Amino acid sequence: MRAIVVERAGGPEVLELREAEAPRPGPGELLVETAATGVNFIEIYRRSGVYPVDFPDIPGSEASGTVVAVGDGVAGFAAGDRVATSAGTGTYAEHFAVAAEQAALVPDGIDLRTAAALPLQGATAHYLAASASRPEAGDTVLVHAGAGGVGLLLTQLLTARGVRVISTASSDAKRELSLAAGAEHAIGYEGFADRARELTGGEGVAVVYDGVGESTFDGSLSALRVRGGLVLFGGASGQVPPFDLQRLNAGGSLSVTRPSLGDFMRTVEERAWRYRELFAAVLDGTLELRIGARFPLAEAAEAHRALASRGTTGKLLLEP
Ligand code: NDP
Incomplete structure (x- = not known):
């Protein structure tokens, strides 16, 4: 799969598009084909060395997509489900793995771009x-x-x-x-x-x-x-x-x-409550999502530059 790989802490230029091995879903995990991944300040802190990271690293945690495989012991999810999460790892990629208990099923009526903006910034x-x-x-x-x-x-x-x-x-x-x-x-x-x-x-x-x-x-x-x-x-x-x-x-x-x-998404119940309220707020019009900019995965560095330069509004997405 194609993924953004970071070998060392540094400026946006360390975000390089590479071929990488697709993850396999471990026990209790989902393998998800990425629809959109959110670009967030935490990835800037991690990329630039403010927060510690083990390199090489595929950045990203907030994303939406479609389940393509499930690991042993997964209940409640199946291939084809539309999901969103803020606890995936390596979501700056065409596929990512995530613990099933950290994923939320995206209701009908919410598109996957909107869903990608909810798990981290929305929560x-x-x-x-x-x-x-x-x-x-x-x-x-x-x-x-x-x-x-x-x-x-x-x-x-x-x-x-x-x-x-x-x-x-x-x-x-x-x-x-x-x-x-x-x-x-x-x-x-x-x-x-x-x-x-x-x-x-x-x-x-x-x-x-x-x-x-x-x-x-x-x-x-x-x-x-x-x-x-x-x-x-x-x-x-x-x-x-x-x-x-x-x-x-x-x-x-x-x-x-x-x-x-x-610390505010600690239990399955707490996560489910926040997702339920966020999805409901989108569906009843209380919460309007503004996608400020969308970038192809290969332009992750541009997305980071844009977010850090104060030139953006609302949500920034990367799309494989
Ligand atoms: P934003 O889209 O809010 O972008 C950051 C904004 O901060 C800029 O657009 C800019 O708005 C303002 N800003 C002010 N000074 C600067 C500066 N010197 N450099 C860059 N931006 C500046 O980002 P996010 O919504 O992704 O994140 C907002 C904050 O929320 C971040 O600090 C992030 O780390 C934090 N966060 C914290 C979480 C937590 O649980 N603690 C979880 C998620 C995010 P303007 O031009 O109007 O000043």
Whole structure:
């Protein structure tokens, strides 16, 4: 099969298209023919050495496709089923293997491109809105990078719960998209903490969802109301350096959490619940997926460059 193979940590140029041996489904696993694979920041962190990786590596974890074979002991799946997962390995390839218990059957009515955008970014938006923090209806929150993959989905899931969203984004076009996704105000990054305070009558926001990290972290703390919470879920601008916990006291009994998707998809039941809610939200129109760009598998490096350069909106897909 054709796959993207990475031999060493480095820039996008280390993503090379090669012939590779197709995986075989082990016990409890599915072998899936890839329809589309999501491009996510985690693959940039892994490729560039921020997160450790054993090389050679075929990147990718979020994908959709059609089951072509099942391993011993698999129940509930058969060849021909349409599935999506965020726990495949090596999904930047024509085929990938995944534990059956980590895969979800894609309902009729949801196409495989849409399905490829849900398991990682969708599930992240779901756990951020429903589990990592619990803003109440009527609360105002701040979502950074509101036109991004996670940002657009998170904004829609929050507003569906009656939460009021202020978002940040770097251009007028991105801010327009964020407003269309339900944000009440979409603002630039310059002076965002003061602006968020103004927009909440001086009080500050209940929660900040910050996947931008290094460049926004400080302002995010300043934007919080008393007893507000910062959910730091990524570092698109760089990882946040150590900081003085006294900031939380001075800011008004603030809290900070640094959650990870895997910790919110721990059991079969929890994964099934998130997938069920996400699929239902797509089918009833609560959640609209924006595929910002599609790249052929061979252009994985271009896809990484695009995501890192802030030129993209919504979901980026690679298609074999
Ligand atoms: P996005 O589509 O949101 O792309 C990142 C966006 O961040 C950019 O479009 C850009 O929007 C903004 N940004 C601000 N500063 C920078 C910068 N210096 N360089 C690049 N981008 C910048 O990506 P994803 O939706 O894939 O991921 C969003 C975040 O969510 C990432 O930090 C990712 O690691 C994190 N994540 C965390 C998970 C978890 O469980 N903890 C799981 C999944 C994702 P703009 O131009 O508007 O500023």
